[in-house]
Amino acid sequence: MNFSEVFKQSNQLCKISPDGKYLATCVQYRLVVRDVNTLQILQLFTCLDQVAHMEWSSDSLFILCAMYKRGLVQVWSLEQPEWHCKIDEGSIGLVSSRWSPDGRHILNTTEFHLRVTVWSLCNKSVSYIKYPKACQKGMDFSADGRYMALVERRDCKDFISIFVCDDWHLLRHFETETQDLSGVEWSPNGCVLAAWDSCLEYKMLLYSLDGRLLSTYSAYEWSLGIKSVAWSPSSQFLAIGSYDEKVRILNHITWKKLIEFEHPATITSSKAVVYKEVEKKPVIGTEDLSVHQIAMGSSLFNTKSNYEITSLPVQVPVVKPDTDRANPKIGISAIAFSADNRYLATKNDNMPQSLWVWDMQRLGLQAVLEQTAPVRCFVWDPCRPRLALCTGNNKIYMWSPAGCISVKVQVEGSFQVQSIMWHGSGDSLVLLGKDQLCLCYLATDEEK
Amino acid sequence: MTKTVFLPSKIIPELFVPQLFLFFFCVCVSQALPLEHTKNYIKVSLIISPTEDMSTIYCYSTMPPSRQYSHSTMPLLPVSPYSGPSDFCTENNISECMLYISQELSSLGLPSIFYDLNGIRELDVTSALNGMYDLLQLQRRTMGMVEELEVEQLKVSSDLHCQQLSSSKLKDQLELSKKENIRLRERERQLEINVKSLQSCLKNEKEEVQKLQNIIASRATQYNHDMKRKEREFNKLKERLNQLLADRKDKKQGMDVLNYVGRSDGRRSQWKTVKTDARHESEMYKTLLNEFDKHQKELMLENAELRKVLQQMKREMVGILSPKKHSQKEEKCTEFTDQVSFFDENIHIRKSVFNEESSEMSCEHAREKLTNSIRQQWRKLKHHVENLDNKASMVQLGREVGEEMISKDVHQDEMERLKVEIQQCKDFIQTQQQLLQQQLNTPCDEETAAVLNDCYMLEEKERLKEEWKTFEEQRKNFEMERRSFTEAAIRLGHERKMFEEDRATWLKHQFLNMTFTEHMAIKTQNALSDCK
Numbered sequence: 015m016n017f018s019e020v021f022k023q024s025n026q027l028c029k030i031s032p033d034g035k036y037l038a039t040c041v042q043y044r045l046v047v048r049d050v051n052t053l054q055i056l057q058l059f060t061c062l063d064q065v066a067h068m069e070w071s072s073d074s075l076f077i078l079c080a081m082y083k084r085g086l087v088q089v090w091s092l093e094q095p096e097w098h099c100k101i102d103e104g105s106i107g108l109v110s111s112r113w114s115p116d117g118r119h120i121l122n123t124t125e126f127h128l129r130v131t132v133w134s135l136c137n138k139s140v141s142y143i144k145y146p147k148a149c150q151k152g153m154d155f156s157a158d159g160r161y162m163a164l165v166e167r168r169d170c171k172d173f174i175s176i177f178v179c180d181d182w183h184l185l186r187h188f189e190t191e192t193q194d195l196s197g198v199e200w201s202p203n204g205c206v207l208a209a210w211d212s213c214l215e216y217k218m219l220l221y222s223l224d225g226r227l228l229s230t231y232s233a234y235e236w237s238l239g240i241k242s243v244a245w246s247p248s249s250q251f252l253a254i255g256s257y258d259e260k261v262r263i264l265n266h267i268t269w270k271k272l273i274e275f276e277h278p279a280t281i282t283s284s285k286a287v288v289y290k291e292v293e294k295k296p297v298i299g300t301e302d303l304s305v306h307q308i309a310m311g312s313s314l315f316n317t318k319s320n321y322e323i324t325s326l327p328v329q330v331p332v333v334k335p336d337t338d339r340a341n342p343k344i345g346i347s348a349i350a351f352s353a354d355n356r357y358l359a360t361k362n363d364n365m366p367q368s369l370w371v372w373d374m375q376r377l378g379l380q381a382v383l384e385q386t387a388p389v390r391c392f393v394w395d396p397c398r399p400r401l402a403l404c405t406g407n408n409k410i411y412m413w414s415p416a417g418c419i420s421v422k423v424q425v426e427g428s429f430q431v432q433s434i435m436w437h438g439s440g441d442s443l444v445l446l447g448k449d450q451l452c453l454c455y456l457a458t459d460e461e462k
Numbered sequence: 463m464t465k466t467v468f469l470p471s472k473i474i475p476e477l478f479v480p481q482l483f484l485f486f487f488c489v490c491v492s493q494a495l496p497l498e499h500t501k502n503y504i505k506v507s508l509i510i511s512p513t514e515d516m517s518t519i520y521c522y523s524t525m526p527p528s529r530q531y532s533h534s535t536m537p538l539l540p541v542s543p544y545s546g547p548s549d550f551c552t553e554n555n556i557s558e559c560m561l562y563i564s565q566e567l568s569s570l571g572l573p574s575i576f577y578d579l580n581g582i583r584e585l586d587v588t589s590a591l592n593g594m595y596d597l598l599q600l601q602r603r604t605m606g607m608v609e610e611l612e613v614e615q616l617k618v619s620s621d622l623h624c625q626q627l628s629s630s631k632l633k634d635q636l637e638l639s640k641k642e643n644i645r646l647r648e649r650e651r652q653l654e655i656n657v658k659s660l661q662s663c664l665k666n667e668k669e670e671v672q673k674l675q676n677i678i679a680s681r682a683t684q685y686n687h688d689m690k691r692k693e694r695e696f697n698k699l700k701e702r703l704n705q706l707l708a709d710r711k712d713k714k715q716g717m718d719v720l721n722y723v724g725r726s727d728g729r730r731s732q733w734k735t736v737k738t739d740a741r742h743e744s745e746m747y748k749t750l751l752n753e754f755d756k757h758q759k760e761l762m763l764e765n766a767e768l769r770k771v772l773q774q775m776k777r778e779m780v781g782i783l784s785p786k787k788h789s790q791k792e793e794k795c796t797e798f799t800d801q802v803s804f805f806d807e808n809i810h811i812r813k814s815v816f817n818e819e820s821s822e823m824s825c826e827h828a829r830e831k832l833t834n835s836i837r838q839q840w841r842k843l844k845h846h847v848e849n850l851d852n853k854a855s856m857v858q859l860g861r862e863v864g865e866e867m868i869s870k871d872v873h874q875d876e877m878e879r880l881k882v883e884i885q886q887c888k889d890f891i892q893t894q895q896q897l898l899q900q901q902l903n904t905p906c907d908e909e910t911a912a913v914l915n916d917c918y919m920l921e922e923k924e925r926l927k928e929e930w931k932t933f934e935e936q937r938k939n940f941e942m943e944r945r946s947f948t949e950a951a952i953r954l955g956h957e958r959k960m961f962e963e964d965r966a967t968w969l970k971h972q973f974l975n976m977t978f979t980e981h982m983a984i985k986t987q988n989a990l991s992d993c994k
Contacts, residue, residue, distance in 0.1 A: 100718045101717045102716060170693050181734055
């Protein structure tokens with residue numbers, strides 16, 4: 015693994031272009047575009063205010079920079095650096111801004127979710143969509159970019175509107191049988207829309223593209239319900255993570271529960287491999303504590319760590335959440351399928367230091383990674399069954415079916431990895447610290 | 463204590479003999495008497511003075527002649543025949559002693575040792591000797607009896623001892639078991655109390671849960687209501703805000719772009735018309751249909767794969783089973799495969815005619831057939847494997863797996879069959895017994911009894927009827943005869959009357975016609991005839 019040098023960034027705004035050639039980062043109010051391989055600065059744009067949100071267009075030609083406080087959106091072109099575009103929402107305010115899948119329209123959500131304005135870069139047309147709902151995931155585009163699902167709420171009732179992204183034609187508009195619709199997500203094949211209720215009620219609705227209700231799934235009543243949802247890349251499975259610390263997998267033929275993955279405090283499943291991160295703090299003798307040593311950034315902070323395979327049964331460290339507060343830290347908060355559909359990674363909030371990897375072929379637990387600090391971010395390689403995760407220290411960890419490694423980020427100074435992003439080819443990683451970023455180039459041959 | 467007695471050659475028998483015999487007698491009597499009649503310790507001591515003339519032997523006893531019955535215990539064990547010289551008899555009280563002894567002997571049922579010779583008591587030596595002999599016999603017998611009794615008593619006492627021990631043991635055991643029983647009862651009682659309390663706890667908990675759920679439900683509705691109210695208010699605010707902002711006509715809002723960019727796909731944007739709407743709809747449906755098609759293709763492929771696998775499995779199973787089993791099964795298997803393959807071919811031909819993919823048996827009938835045949839084969843295979851397992855286990859036990867040996871399964875089947883047969887036979891026997899019982903018990907069903915009775919009665923009735931008939935006929939005959947008789951009697955009466963009248967007239971005529979003498983002669987003749 016090779017690590018690049020460290021660059022500055024602000025707000026964790028660092029995105030690789032969809033075609034994988036460029037890396038855009040925001041530093042305060044400046045937008046820096048670099049080449050991914052050489053990391054040379056190709057373009058430099060200056061925005062009017064500190065950028066709150068930055069996004070590449072789908073064809074990698076434009077970059078959108080939104081400044082919510084000012085209610086401004088600026089669009090930059092890579093081909094024509096002198097081209098400029100500024101969208102001012104005025105007093106109506108701006109809460110979120112995003113590209114449409116065709117890369118020519120920008121959807122701005124105004125403050126208080128009064129409306130969604132669709133600005134076109136091709137012509138003068140402006141569309142307004144009323145009554146968007148302020149919820150966890152109120153808007154989702156299908157994978158092929160043809161349709162958009164929007165959650166609306168009128169008269170205390172939830173609706174879903176399906177728009178054709180081509181010309182923003184309202185294809186379907188239907189009411190949903192939910193108390194408080196919390197989010198929608200298209201299946202990767204674009205034919206099924208999953209809609210789920212808020213956590214006060216466990217309810218998952220599945221709609222077909224033409225608005226028909228295919229199925230309803232509710233695992234239980236009364237307790238807190240759905241916390242996270244993920245489709246498998248082949249659209250075969252829908253994984254639902256809930257507050258009862260279980261992940262339920264629905265199959266796409268009958269839309270019934272295929273299997274339930276539990277996250278027990280004691281692991282006894284015989285096929286699972288439990289990797290435990292063990293830190294080795296180097297022992298320093300008292301005579302070595304000289305000023306010189308300390309000045310050099312002594313090895314006190316350079317703790318080595320590696321993984322040990324612990325034998326079953328294993329006790330997973332559990333953190334009991336405070337039940338008096340809202341949004342308790344319990345339940346499955348993050349689910350991710352690997353690109354080949356084979357593995358599923360889950361994180362249970364009351365076992366924050368552990369990451370669970372499940373084998374979807376066998377429908378059983380494959381591995382459990384027990385870290386020394388709470389897992390902050392985990393992302394699958396877009397091409398291979400390889401998982402990268404970080405816990406907020408200066409190491410990145412990778413899991414693959416062959417094994418687990420922990421790599422220290424070899425850069426100058428301290429670098430606390432807060433989040434990770436994969437390059438589209440799966441050859442490199444972007445590591446984001448608090449206000450730093452660095453690239454990690456992975457060797458092409460598999461490491462153990 | 464034995465003392466040798468030197469009898470002098472010269473002795474006065476009268477003096478000596480009675481003394482010695484008395485001595486002996488005393489001893490025997492004392493020993494022969496039953497224990498109830500114990501007397502005082504009789505000492506018979508002989509004093510022999512060597513210096514003096516041996517002619518005199520002094521024998522004296524301390525035993526007074528009067529009977530003294532006391533219940534002092536005599537030593538049980540056969541002691542020496544005598545215990546010291548007896549003091550019973552001395553020179554002085556010989557006669558009293560003799561009397562006493564004779565009384566004792568008579569009380570024992572032995573003849574007296576004396577004989578009366580005109581009122582003088584003289585010692586009869588022979589009877590005395592006999593008496594002594596009898597006493598000795600008696601003594602021996604009683605000693606034997608005593609021994610036996612002692613032995614028995616020992617036995618009995620030891621038995622008693624044993625019994626006492628065992629009874630004490632049993633008592634202890636009983637005590638223990640009673641205690642145990644009490645303990646267990648106590649525990650049971652406690653457990654029951656526990657169970658009851660737990661049950662009541664459970665009930666309470668359930669009730670509480672139900673109550674909480676109700677509370678939650680009611681709260682949920684309340685919150686929903688409140689939320690809706692707030693939401694409506696919020697919507698109103700939003701509308702108001704929207705209106706205000708729209709009214710203000712914010713100049714700032716708008717897009718400022720250098721130049722418009724072309725569409726990503728390079729084409730021009732089209733007007734929104736009904737046609738475009740229809741196009742969108744059709745595109746959407748096309749997408750869906752494509753997806754369905756893809757899905758179906760995948761499923762078909764999967765299906766075909768699975769079917770191939772199943773057929774493969776079936777063929778292999780058939781292959782495994784056929785060489786071991788007899789040809790019957792083989793035929794069946796081949797029959798199946800033939801059938802299926804025939805069907806296959808049929809479909810194949812038909813499909814190929816229609817230009818579709820080959821070896822796709824899509825009709826349900828064929829599918830069912832395949833699955834059924836697979837199931838059957840699998841069952842056979844399982845059975846076969848089980849048999850093999852049994853055989854293997856038996857081989858492990860060290861026995862020969864010969865022809866006579868039957869597998870456990872077959873054995874069990876046989877057992878089951880035999881049991882069923884036995885049960886059936888038993889049932890049959892029971893029913894037969896019941897029927898027999900019914901037969902034997904005459905008061906069976908009232909109906910049948912009545913019927914039977916009726917049969918008998920009927921017979922009798924028939925007989926009676928016939929008899930009546932004959933009686934009737936006879937009676938009729940009798941009637942007729944009686945009538946005829948009466949008629950005859952009447953006629954006879956008439957005739958007699960006539961005859962009498964005739965006679966009377968004839969007599970009259972005769973009388974009238976006759977003379978006196980004739981008359982007198984006839985009269986005397988008549989008188990004579992009358993007298994006769």
